[in-house]
Amino acid sequence: MKLTIVIPAYNEGSTIGDVIQHVLDVNLPGMGKEIIVVDDGSTDKTGEIARSKGALVIRHLLNRGVGGALGTGVEAALRQGADIIVTCDADGQHSPDDIGKVVEPIRMGRVDVTIGSRMLETGGMPWTRRIANHLANLITLGLFGIRTTDSQSGLRAFSRFAAKRIRITTNAYGVCSEICGEIKRHHLNFTDVPIKVIYTEYSLSKGQGFRVGLKTLFQLLLSKLGRTP
Amino acid sequence: MISAAQAVLLFLVALIMGLIILRYRQGKIGTIALLVWLFLWIGAAVVILFPNSTSVVAHFLGIARGSDLILYLSVILIFYLLFRVFVRLEQIDQGITQVVRALALRESGPSETKHNSVSTP
Numbered sequence: 001m002k003l004t005i006v007i008p009a010y011n012e013g014s015t016i017g018d019v020i021q022h023v024l025d026v027n028l029p030g031m032g033k034e035i036i037v038v039d040d041g042s043t044d045k046t047g048e049i050a051r052s053k054g055a056l057v058i059r060h061l062l063n064r065g066v067g068g069a070l071g072t073g074v075e076a077a078l079r080q081g082a083d084i085i086v087t088c089d090a091d092g093q094h095s096p097d098d099i100g101k102v103v104e105p106i107r108m109g110r111v112d113v114t115i116g117s118r119m120l121e122t123g124g125m126p127w128t129r130r131i132a133n134h135l136a137n138l139i140t141l142g143l144f145g146i147r148t149t150d151s152q153s154g155l156r157a158f159s160r161f162a163a164k165r166i167r168i169t170t171n172a173y174g175v176c177s178e179i180c181g182e183i184k185r186h187h188l189n190f191t192d193v194p195i196k197v198i199y200t201e202y203s204l205s206k207g208q209g210f211r212v213g214l215k216t217l218f219q220l221l222l223s224k225l226g227r228t229p
Numbered sequence: 230m231i232s233a234a235q236a237v238l239l240f241l242v243a244l245i246m247g248l249i250i251l252r253y254r255q256g257k258i259g260t261i262a263l264l265v266w267l268f269l270w271i272g273a274a275v276v277i278l279f280p281n282s283t284s285v286v287a288h289f290l291g292i293a294r295g296s297d298l299i300l301y302l303s304v305i306l307i308f309y310l311l312f313r314v315f316v317r318l319e320q321i322d323q324g325i326t327q328v329v330r331a332l333a334l335r336e337s338g339p340s341e342t343k344h345n346s347v348s349t350p
Contacts (some may be wrong), residue, residue, distance in 0.1 A: 035233050035248040038333075058333045072333055079334070222315055 002101060003031045004082035006038065008056075008069030009090035013044035015202065022096035023088065028103065037090070038069040046090075056080070058209040062219040066154075067175030071168035078163055085135050085163045090156035093203040098195040102157040105191055112162035113183055113190040115148055116155030120194035126204070132213055136177070143220060144181035149192045152176045152208065162188050173208050231278070238277045246270050 003071055009016050018034055035055040039047035041063035058076050060069065070087055077085045084106050088094055094116070102114040103118065118125060119133055133152055140151035151198045158166065166182040168175055181192050210214060248265060253263040255301070276283055276299075283295025292298045 059336070060329050060333050062325065062329050064326045064329055068330070071326070072330045073331065076334060171322055171326055219319075222319065 001027065001031050001083045001107065002034065002081055003084050003086065004034045004036060004077035004080060005086045005088055005099065006036050006070065006073030006077055007050075007090050008038045008040055008073060009046050010040040010063060010066075010069070011042045011044050011046060012090040013042070013046045013049055015092040015105070016046050016090050017049045017053055017091050019090055019096075020055050022055070023099065026096045026099050028100055031084075031103075031107075034077075034080060034082070035082070036073050038073040038076075040064060040066070040069040052223065063176075065171035065173070067168055067170040067172055067178070070175055074158070074163050074166075074168070078160065082163075083144035083160050084157060085160070086157045087154060089203075091203040093198050094155045095196045095198060097184070098155060098193075099157075101193050101195060102155060105193065106157050106159050110189070111191045112159045112188040114157045114193050115150060115180075115190065116153050116157075117148070117150035117192040118153055118195060118197040119150045119208045120192065121196065125197060125199060127145050128205075128210075129199075132208070132210070136169065136213070139217060139220070140177045140180050144177060144184055147185045148180055148190075151180050153195075155195055162186075163207050167204060170219070172219060173212060175222045177216075177220055235277055239274060242270050242274050242277065 007016070007019065007023075012019075016037065020037070023035060023073060024033070024058060028032075031061070035050075035053075037047070037050035037055045037057050039050065039057055039059040042062045047057045047059055056076070058072060060072065073087070074085055084103055086099055086102060097129070098116055102116045105111045105114050119130070119137075125133075133150060137151045141147050156179070162183075165188070166179060166188045168182075170178045182188075249258070249263060249266045249270070252258045253260075258266075272330065281295065283298055284297075287295045287298040290298065292301070
């Protein structure tokens with residue numbers, strides 16, 4: 001069984017090497033592992049570092065945002081013949097040990113999609129982020145009709161079956177909610193898996209702050225209104 | 230008699246209508262677009278010639294002054310156009326992503342040709 005880990009990265013030169021190393025160190029018996037880093041038009045050495053660590057690097061000529069990079073990464077993983085696809089943030093906020101946790105329910109064939117939820121064990125998460133994530137979940141429920149404990153999580157896993165069906169059109173952070181919407185649209189089975197989150201000053205600076213969050217919301221509303229069938 | 234301002238405005242409207250007809254003759258706009266635009270500009274000419282005519286419509290709609298009616302309609306039109314521009318922008322953005330993705334997959338990524346070369350000796 002082939003597991004492909006997709007890591008979208010934009011100017012993550014300071015963390016990408018460690019993230020890849022940690023992912024490589026994870027021991028998943030019976031699974032082949034491949035890492036695909038989508039270098040989303042970085043201006044630093046993100047791509048070079050990732051390549052030197054043995055990842056397959058796919059480079060966007062222009063920065064398209066995390067959603068655009070995820071779409072490319074998933075497409076590449078499918079072409080590489082992945083059986084299970086994991087998406088993982090490049091800022092080092094995920095513990096690589098949790099990859100096994102999100103993969104397991106899919107490997108057992110229980111579900112098509114898992115979302116690594118940072119909200120089931122919220123120790124270490126700043127309270128502002130906790131409130132923001134609750135709000136994001138409510139908005140995702142309202143717009144896409146799906147209930148999840150962490151709609152904005154970057155650590156997820158898809159079966160090949162699910163990855164082939166999910167269509168990603170959002171470029172920016174709205175992609176998290178969009179994926180939830182696609183799960184609903186295709187009636188895919190999904191489950192939340194509790195994961196740890198490692199908040200550092202760095203990872204907090206890279207995620208969605210208040211302003212980016214508002215922008216995401218605006219974009220989601222707009223795409224919901226303006227969607228051509 | 231018409232005032233100087235009216236004359237200038239009417240001249241401009243006539244000029245614009247002439248341009249629209251020219252575009253139609255050149256085949257750059259369709260018949261429906263031609264009719265819609267001519268209808269709009271004939272309306273503008275009527276309003277310029279009889280400024281009080283807007284008040285009649287405004288009164289009918291319960292708005293005190295004709296100029297207020299035009300203002301309201303303009304705001305609605307601008308909001309609508311703004312929305313259209315936003316949607317269009319989003320479409321262009323998605324289009325750029327598709328191009329960037331196709332290029333990225335072709336250049337540095339795995340390609341379908343690789344699979345083909347395996348299957349065909």
